[in-house]
Amino acid sequence: MPRPERWLVIDIVSPSAELNGLLAEGLIASGGTAVEEQGDRLRTWLSVQDDADAVAHRVRRRLEEAAGISVRVDWAWHDDEDWLAKWREGLIARRVGRTIIIAPTWVRPEASPEDIVIVIDPQMAFGTGEHASTRGVLRLLEHAVPPGSHVLDVGTGSGVHAMVAARLGAARVDAVEVDPDALINAAENVERNGLAARVRLEQALVDAEWLGAVPDEYDLIVANVLSQVLLPLLKPFRDALHGGGSLLLGGILQSEAETLIEAARSTGYLLVAEDREDEWWSGRFVAPSRTRSPS
Numbered sequence: 001m002p003r004p005e006r007w008l009v010i011d012i013v014s015p016s017a018e019l020n021g022l023l024a025e026g027l028i029a030s031g032g033t034a035v036e037e038q039g040d041r042l043r044t045w046l047s048v049q050d051d052a053d054a055v056a057h058r059v060r061r062r063l064e065e066a067a068g069i070s071v072r073v074d075w076a077w078h079d080d081e082d083w084l085a086k087w088r089e090g091l092i093a094r095r096v097g098r099t100i101i102i103a104p105t106w107v108r109p110e111a112s113p114e115d116i117v118i119v120i121d122p123q124m125a126f127g128t129g130e131h132a133s134t135r136g137v138l139r140l141l142e143h144a145v146p147p148g149s150h151v152l153d154v155g156t157g158s159g160v161h162a163m164v165a166a167r168l169g170a171a172r173v174d175a176v177e178v179d180p181d182a183l184i185n186a187a188e189n190v191e192r193n194g195l196a197a198r199v200r201l202e203q204a205l206v207d208a209e210w211l212g213a214v215p216d217e218y219d220l221i222v223a224n225v226l227s228q229v230l231l232p233l234l235k236p237f238r239d240a241l242h243g244g245g246s247l248l249l250g251g252i253l254q255s256e257a258e259t260l261i262e263a264a265r266s267t268g269y270l271l272v273a274e275d276r277e278d279e280w281w282s283g284r285f286v287a288p289s290r291t292r293s294p295s
Contacts, residue, residue, distance in 0.1 A: 153175045
């Protein structure tokens with residue numbers, strides 16, 4: 001298919017960082033080729049030659065139906081460029097914490113023998129270390145994986161947290177993701193990094209029912225998802241953890257952190273470490289030992 005002579009570039013301002021993922025999905029569903037995130041601004045490129053106002057109206061309506069909020073959509077025509085190449089130019093190998101390096105496939109990072117290098121083929125820059133929430137979880141993960149442990153990665157996305165856990169010494173990591181496209185990308189990344197024997201991928205929604213089927217199963221659970229998803233799962237997470245196991249949570253705005261910390265404490269967790277970057281907060285909790293009622 002020949003490349004278009006021009007692209008319709010759509011810009012929106014997200015009213016809340018927690019809506020960025022949902023709005024990005026809406027832009028892709030509207031025909032966007034990729035989504036670039038710059039602070040609270042999201043941008044995508046559409047290969048259309050239709051009336052720009054009509055296209056912008058359709059995009060705005062889709063986003064407002066998906067997010068339930070009013071969204072301003074700005075647009076401009078741009079001459080054809082290799083947008084994917086320009087986007088890739090902005091992605092670099094990132095050192096996170098002391099030993100973890102996340103690198104896109106086209107970059108060869110400088111690394112020492114003790115470094116953990118994870119090579120990612122990124123999709124829209126999510127799960128590559130470009131997001132502060134991803135980095136916060138990785139920094140906490142670096143000190144949270146017991147050797148030979150069994151780990152659950154909830155909403156694995158690109159698989160980056162699952163792969164780092166495996167490289168840090170986990171014997172088995174169950175990496176669960178509801179999005180089939182993300183799971184395909186995760187499978188490619190796991191294979192690329194030689195971790196298919198220790199990282200088991202599953203397409204599923206991790207909810208109370210799913211967790212109820214794996215009682216006392218895990219030494220560590222990692223969940224980098226929105227706080228409104230995490231809150232109702234605190235007790236199911238606890239029941240899926242060994243007593244004394246760790247729960248590592250991310251995807252939480254700093255403005256929401258105290259609410260989540262208080263809810264976790266009331267469920268019996270002990271906060272033992274936290275990480276803050278930009279507006280994002282991540283925390284590691286230790287699960288209480290449980291006294292089971294007689295059957």
